Amino acid sequence: MTFTFPDMPALAIGPYRFQSRLFVGTGKYATWDLMRDALLASATDLVTVALRRVDLNHPDEPTILDAIPPGCTILPNTAGCYSAEEAIQVAHLARASGIGNLIKLEVIGDRDLLWPDPIGTLDATRRLVNEGFTVMVYTAPDPILADHLQAAGAHAIMPLGSPIGSGQGVLDARQIARIKARVKVPVVVDAGIGSPADAAMAMEAGADAVLINTAIAKASNPVEMARAMRAAVVAGYWGRQAGPMPRRDDASPSSPEAGMPHVKA
Amino acid sequence: MELTVNGESVHLTDVKTVGDLLDHFGVSHQTIAVVANGTIVARDAFEHYAIHPKDAIDIIRFVGGG
Numbered sequence: 001m002t003f004t005f006p007d008m009p010a011l012a013i014g015p016y017r018f019q020s021r022l023f024v025g026t027g028k029y030a031t032w033d034l035m036r037d038a039l040l041a042s043a044t045d046l047v048t049v050a051l052r053r054v055d056l057n058h059p060d061e062p063t064i065l066d067a068i069p070p071g072c073t074i075l076p077n078t079a080g081c082y083s084a085e086e087a088i089q090v091a092h093l094a095r096a097s098g099i100g101n102l103i104k105l106e107v108i109g110d111r112d113l114l115w116p117d118p119i120g121t122l123d124a125t126r127r128l129v130n131e132g133f134t135v136m137v138y139t140a141p142d143p144i145l146a147d148h149l150q151a152a153g154a155h156a157i158m159p160l161g162s163p164i165g166s167g168q169g170v171l172d173a174r175q176i177a178r179i180k181a182r183v184k185v186p187v188v189v190d191a192g193i194g195s196p197a198d199a200a201m202a203m204e205a206g207a208d209a210v211l212i213n214t215a216i217a218k219a220s221n222p223v224e225m226a227r228a229m230r231a232a233v234v235a236g237y238w239g240r241q242a243g244p245m246p247r248r249d250d251a252s253p254s255s256p257e258a259g260m261p262h263v264k265a
Numbered sequence: 266m267e268l269t270v271n272g273e274s275v276h277l278t279d280v281k282t283v284g285d286l287l288d289h290f291g292v293s294h295q296t297i298a299v300v301a302n303g304t305i306v307a308r309d310a311f312e313h314y315a316i317h318p319k320d321a322i323d324i325i326r327f328v329g330g331g
Contacts, residue, residue, distance in 0.1 A: 025331030035329070050330025051298070053271040055324055060291040064327050079330050093325050096298040096305045133290070182293030191331075 005234050011208055013186055014134035014155040016073060016102065018209070020044045021037035022233045024186065024240075025077070025213025029222065032067035033083045035260045038216055040067050048075045048104055048211065051093050075136065077104040082117070084124035091128055091140070103128060106138045114164040114191075118145050122152055129153030140191050141175035142183050157183055158190035158211065161202060167194030173205040180206030196225075196232035203236025204244065266318035284312040288324060296323045 004170050010017045026045040029035035039047060039226060047068055047179055055061070065074065076094035077262035081087035091103045109117030109123050116139050128135050134155045140144055141159035149157055159179055162168035169192060180187045188209045213231055217226035218220065268275050270286070280286050283299050283306050299306040299314075300323040306314050316322065 026329040027331045029329065049327040051325050052328045054292055054326050056273060056275075056290055056324075059324075060293075063296060064329055065295070065296055074327070076327065077330055092305055093298040093300070095309065097296050097325070097327070098308055099296060099327075155296070181320055185323070211287055212330070 005238060008234065008237050011186055012019070013136065014102075015089050016046075016134065018045050018073070020230075020233075021047070021209035021237060022230055023211040024113070024216060025046070025211065026064060027213050028217040030233065032062075032064065034222055035217070036067045036069060038222040038226040039072065042216065042239075043221045044071050045102055046075055046076050047072045047215070048078050051097075052088055070151060071103065074099050075104050078124075080105045080108070081106060082108050082120075084127065085118040087120070087124045088127055091124075091133060095133070101132055102134045102136070104136045107130055115161070116140055116144070122148055125149055125154050126152040129155075136188065137185075141172065141179065143175065143178040145186075146183050147180040150185055156185050156186045156188050156208075160186045160191035161198065162190050162192030164191040166192050167215060168192050170202050170205065173201055176202060176205040176207055179194070182207075196228045199229050199232040200236035200239065203233055204240045206240065207236075209233075216264055225245035266316075268316065269321040270320070270322055281310060282316060283310070283314040283322070286316060287311065287324065290324070292324055292326075296327060299323065300325065307321060 010019050020043050021181040022042050023042050023044050023046040024039055025048045026035055067187055075252040081090055087105055088108045105124055107120035111113050125135055125137050137149050137154045138156055138158045146157045163171035186208040188211055189207045190211045190215045193199050193210055193212050193215050199210050216222050216226045230248040280289055287294055302321055
């Protein structure tokens with residue numbers, strides 16, 4: 001049995017348009033063949049990559065770009081940067097490599113939590129926007145900081161759900177809803193999603209998209225998980241559009257209270 | 266000449282430009298970036314950007330990441 005859903009409207013981030021609202025990272029896969037199969041199963045059209053030194057012991061190994069399905073936009077990140085200056089330099093390297101002006105900005109403030117440094121992140125956002133980059137910015141789930149990042153010109157706000165790679169899910173979905181209510185640019189829940197339920201929750205809370213890496217790459221079956229995440233994002237999106245019922249403290253019977261038959265217990 | 270490439274000391278002969286260096290290591294000139302002594306080398310300058318003894322060169326490529 002096949003379920004079908006109407007297509008979601010394309011998501012605009014700066015000059016880019018994405019049909020899928022599931023963005024996928026390329027780290028931690030056992031093999032590139034497995035990564036490619038998972039990316040195809042996810043139906044994503046935006047994938048993240050990192051920039052690192054060439055291994056001079058294996059300088060001619062194939063590039064990861066060859067393993068990414070055609071049609072996907074490449075989103076280089078500044079992972080591993082601990083200052084605005086470092087992140088800006090890595091953004092410059094990404095642009096110099098010839099794949100465009102799109103950047104996922106990460107300025108990290110703590111090695112254990114990989115928590116973003118809000119001051120460095122805001123500074124780097126402002127400067128990269130001024131240089132013409134399309135900046136998708138990783139941030140703590142802070143509604144006020146989201147305001148500042150939008151004012152600095154960020155093209156997408158990417159609040160973490162929980163620490164990167166932790167799989168703890170969206171620890172406070174209300175913060176995602178609050179950010180969505182405050183900013184006009186797209187909101188992408190970027191880190192911590194562990195299961196399809198988490199992805200659906202993020203979308204129901206108001207995220208315009210989610211970015212998932214470890215939850216797919218480190219699943220027992222990454223291809224099946226990619227497919228499940230795809231379905232969860234679609235379900236969460238349409239669930240939000242459909243307008244969930246209001247929550248209440250007490251029960252409310254689904255069956256009529258009137259007309260109960262008289263039966264002897 | 267003595268160079269530092271990606272943090273490793275190397276001794277190379279017959280390498281005069283960034284393009285030569287990439288060819289020496291068998292690195293494709295596509296979708297990579299090169300930093301020479303802290304300055305990013307423009308892609309269209311690889312073939313004539315001169316390398317000098319003691320230069321520190323970084324050759325950067327895309328890898329998997331989230």
